[in-house]
Amino acid sequence: QLQLVESGGGLVQPGESLRLSCSVASGFTLDFGGVGWFRQAPGKEREGVSCISSNGDSTNYANSVKGRFTISRDKSKNTVYLQMNNLKPEDTAVYYCAVDIRGTMWLDHRLYDYWGQGTQVTVSS
Numbered sequence: 001q002l003q004l005v006e007s008g009g010g011l012v013q014p015g016e017s018l019r020l021s022c023s024v025a026s027g028f029t030l031d032f033g034g035v036g037w038f039r040q041a042p043g044k045e046r047e048g049v050s051c052i053s054s055n056g057d058s059t060n061y062a063n064s065v066k067g068r069f070t071i072s073r074d075k076s077k078n079t080v081y082l083q084m085n086n087l088k089p090e091d092t093a094v095y096y097c098a099v100d101i102r103g104t105m106w107l108d109h110r111l112y113d114y115w116g117q118g119t120q121v122t123v124s125s
Helices: none
Strands: 004-007 010-012 018-024 034-040 047-052 059-061 069-074 079-084 093-100 119-123
Touching: 004 093, 018 034, 018 093, 018 119, 034 069, 034 079, 047 069, 047 079, 047 093, 059 069, 079 093
Parallel strands: 010 119
Antiparallel strands: 004 018, 018 079, 034 047, 034 093, 047 059, 069 079, 093 119
16 A cells, blocks of 8 residues: 655745655655645645646646645655745645546546645744
8 A cells, every 4th residue: 555645844924935745655656646735724625736747747736826836756765845935824734645546637636546644734924
């Protein structure tokens, strides 16, 4: 069973930055599918934030984060990152990474097969 681990969340002020990391347990690889980042705020549905293809050549972003967030992957480290700049209070949520083995590049959580436990991001002054 593929296990994903997110890290890098925290409490920041509006306008600051965070970088989230999504890694996988030893013996597994993230290379076989697309990797997406999702977020869920209290009382709201899970929302797709960004995804990246298995080879890193294609990316997709939700309109709400375009120009502020950047997704990337480092195959040598078997890790996918989400660089979040100019954070806003509305970005506050638990952030999850997930793998879509079909590599659809859609930001629909129903298409993703494996999920991490999430990391909390809080943006507040």
